[in-house]
Amino acid sequence: MRNVVLGFLGTQLDAGKRREWRPSVQLCANPDFPVDRLELIHDGRHFHLASNVAADIGRLSPETEVRLVRIDMADPWDFQEVYGRLYDFAADYGFDEDRERYHIHLTTGTHVAQICWFLLAESRHVPARLVQTGPPRGDKSPSGTLDVIDLDLARYNALQRRFEAAAREHSALLLGGIETTSPTLHALAERLDRVAGVSDEPILLVGEPGTGKSDLAARIHELKLVRRRVKGRLVQVNCATLRGTGSLAALYGQRRVTGQPGTERPGLLREADGGVLVLDRIEDLTAEEQAALLQVLETGRYCPLGSDAEVTTRFHLVATTGSDPGDLVRSGRLRMELHARLAQWSFHLPPLRDRRADIGPLLLRLMDESERKLGTKTGFNADALARYQRFAEDPATRWPGNLRDLQASAHRMAVLAERGRVTLAMVEAEIATLQAQWRAAEADTDNGLLAEVVADPETLDEFDRAQLAAVIRACRESGSLSAAGRRLFAVSRQGKASQNDADRLRKYLARFGLDWAAVTGR
Numbered sequence: 141m142r143n144v145v146l147g148f149l150g151t152q153l154d155a156g157k158r159r160e161w162r163p164s165v166q167l168c169a170n171p172d173f174p175v176d177r178l179e180l181i182h183d184g185r186h187f188h189l190a191s192n193v194a195a196d197i198g199r200l201s202p203e204t205e206v207r208l209v210r211i212d213m214a215d216p217w218d219f220q221e222v223y224g225r226l227y228d229f230a231a232d233y234g235f236d237e238d239r240e241r242y243h244i245h246l247t248t249g250t251h252v253a254q255i256c257w258f259l260l261a262e263s264r265h266v267p268a269r270l271v272q273t274g275p276p277r278g279d280k281s282p283s284g285t286l287d288v289i290d291l292d293l294a295r296y297n298a299l300q301r302r303f304e305a306a307a308r309e310h311s312a313l314l315l316g317g318i319e320t321t322s323p324t325l326h327a328l329a330e331r332l333d334r335v336a337g338v339s340d341e342p343i344l345l346v347g348e349p350g351t352g353k354s355d356l357a358a359r360i361h362e363l364k365l366v367r368r369r370v371k372g373r374l375v376q377v378n379c380a381t382l383r384g385t386g387s388l389a390a391l392y393g394q395r396r397v398t399g400q401p402g403t404e405r406p407g408l409l410r411e412a413d414g415g416v417l418v419l420d421r422i423e424d425l426t427a428e429e430q431a432a433l434l435q436v437l438e439t440g441r442y443c444p445l446g447s448d449a450e451v452t453t454r455f456h457l458v459a460t461t462g463s464d465p466g467d468l469v470r471s472g473r474l475r476m477e478l479h480a481r482l483a484q485w486s487f488h489l490p491p492l493r494d495r496r497a498d499i500g501p502l503l504l505r506l507m508d509e510s511e512r513k514l515g516t517k518t519g520f521n522a523d524a525l526a527r528y529q530r531f532a533e534d535p536a537t538r539w540p541g542n543l544r545d546l547q548a549s550a551h552r553m554a555v556l557a558e559r560g561r562v563t564l565a566m567v568e569a570e571i572a573t574l575q576a577q578w579r580a581a582e583a584d585t586d587n588g589l590l591a592e593v594v595a596d597p598e599t600l601d602e603f604d605r606a607q608l609a610a611v612i613r614a615c616r617e618s619g620s621l622s623a624a625g626r627r628l629f630a631v632s633r634q635g636k637a638s639q640n641d642a643d644r645l646r647k648y649l650a651r652f653g654l655d656w657a658a659v660t661g662r
Contacts, residue, residue: 142176145271147245148253149182149190161275163247164193166284168201173271173286176240177205181229181249183212216250223256230266242268243288313366314359316352316505322495328487335485336360337367342437342457344422344482346465347489350542353460354420356489360458361416370456372415375408379424391429393444393451407444409436412455422459422482423473430475437481492539492546493617499532499546506547510554518557524567531571535627538617540578549574582609589613593659594652608652611645612659621645621656 147164154164168175178197182190187210194206211225235242244257244266260266274285311329320326335343343360345353354376361374382390393407408417419425425433436442437457441450459482461468468474492499511518520528531537532546539545553562553570586609590597593612597605611628618624625641626633633639649655656662 141239141241143174143243144177144179144240145175145243145245146179146266146268147181147247148249149180149186149193150248151186151189153248154193155189161284162193162196163273163284164245165196165200167245167247167271167273167286168197168204168206170273170284170286173288175201175204177207179207179209181209181211183216184210217252219252219256222250222252223259226253226256226260227265230260235267237267242266243271244268245271245273247271247273313363314356316355316359320495320501321497322490324490325495325498328489332360332487333363336363337369339485340369340456341484342459342482344465344486345458345460345489346486347460347462348491348542349462350544351489351491352543353462353489354418357416357418357420357458357460361418364416364456370415372413372455373411374416374418375412375455376418376420377408378420380421382425382429387426388429388432389445392432392442395444395446405444409442409453409455410444410451413453415455416458417455418458418460420460421462423461423463423468427472427475430478434475434478434481491617492542493535493537496533496535500529502543502546503528503532503550506550507554510551514554516554516557516560518554518560518562520562521564524562524564527564528567528570531567535630538578538613540581545574582613585609593654600652604652611648615645615656615659 145167147167150163154162156162164178164180167173168178180190180194187208190208194208197204197206209229211229213221213225215221244261246254246257249257257266258270261268261270270289272287272289276284311326311333314329314332315325332343335341345356347353357376358374361370364370377390389405389407391408393410394405396404419433422430432442436453440454441452443450461474463473465474465479465483465486469476469479507518532539541548549570552573553566556566586605587597589609589612590600590605594600594608600608611624614628615621615624618627620642622642625643625645629641629644633641646655649659
């Protein structure tokens with residue numbers, strides 16, 4: 141294929157004003173890079189110089205065809221003009237990639253021209269590689285240096301590996317260093333890395349209590365610092381604590397009341413200026429506070445309480461909620477217009493029961509954290525660790541508190557471990573403790589849960605009330621009738637030749653006049 145080079149006339153370098161090396165001439169004379177045609181771009185004021193350069197090329201490299209291309213520019217340092225002229229040139233050129241291989245000579249022309257060439261090559265408006273030339277370096281390169289740069293970075297394996305390694309580091313940062321096997325979490329981390337590193341728009345984290353929303357919000361701040369999206373601090377507040385007359389002042393600040401020293405407050409919005417503001421349980425803000433927050437997000441301005449003077453603030457917002465955002469809007473707890481702003485980048489954190497394979501690594505990490513707090517070293521006996529993992533990964537183990545339950549469990553075992561070892565007996569006692577806590581927490585909610593689907597729960601035996609409440613919870617926490625059946629009959633199904641869990645569950649619900657839609661609303 142023929143080599144074709146597109147390049148500007150160097151009004152200083154090609155004239156030989158600074159040194160004998162003339163890039164356009166030496167490019168065509170390079171024995172390792174034959175140039176079949178040079179498109180030499182110049183303006184009318186430098187036609188004489190362009191003609192002399194073409195003649196010199198003809199003497200040194202007679203096989204090179206030089207075409208003088210006149211493109212007049214009023215200001216070669218004006219980006220809009222240069223880009224527009226080169227774009228028009230590329231659109232009219234008629235590239236023939238089947239017969240010719242194109243290159244852009246970056247050494248000549250203004251810095252603005254070099255940037256425009258790069259953008260046009262990267263976008264494939266000019267299907268070319270980049271060529272960078274340099275003056276001779278001793279006797280080894282009498283014609284000067286020449287480097288060809290292909291913007292297809294996939295060809296640069298070392299660079300590609302560095303990009304991939306950086307992406308893995310960012311994902312590991314977001315996941316807290318856990319090597320997760322959950323495809324959902326992998327996809328969430330990759331998408332969140334992209335969004336947090338490029339966009340300044342609000343991020344909404346949705347997940348059950350204890351799924352790690354607050355910790356993830358803090359790691360988003362760390363990532364934004366690494367990616368140089370923010371320079372300021374992390375300001376984190378649980379909106380459930382903002383109650384009463386002082387809530388607006390806590391958020392928006394307050395001007396000092398005359399005669400009352402100490403009443404001036406900067407406010408969380410001011411403290412988060414230049415950083416990240418995390419609002420946990422955003423639905424607990426009042427309608428008035430939500431409206432004021434929306435105005436700040438849209439304008440970057442607000443008035444502290446007691447002041448008519450606007451102040452400006454720029455922060456990145458991360459909001460969290462443990463409820464379905466759509467349900468919050470329908471119930472009036474979340475303003476529709478604020479939800480519309482938050483929903484642009486919404487991320488759902490899976491509960492612990494949906495990532496059971498991660499429980500082992502999570503347990504060991506939480507044990508390490510407890511060891512650092514306690515100043516001790518703790519390890520599991522092999523049978524104890526195996527027993528705990530069987531329990532933790534069993535579909536019947538619900539983990540209603542998610543990571544909070546697992547963290548509390550790990551800390552208890554680290555504290556109670558005698559001589560730094562967690563034994564099988566200790567694990568059995570810990571399992572009994574968890575199960576007792578979960579039963580106690582659910583007992584108070586059983587009647588309320590049953591009242592949603594049964595006309596009069598008191599007509600049921602106590603045994604049936606407890607069992608039916610557990611079944612309803614399992615159904616609501618599962619994605620389908622079959623998934624709920626597999627969870628509820630996880631043990632007994634092992635001994636059956638036919639494992640029709642969905643049919644067994646359907647018949648159980650029918651005993652109480654119920655079906656899947658009645659207990660789940662789906």
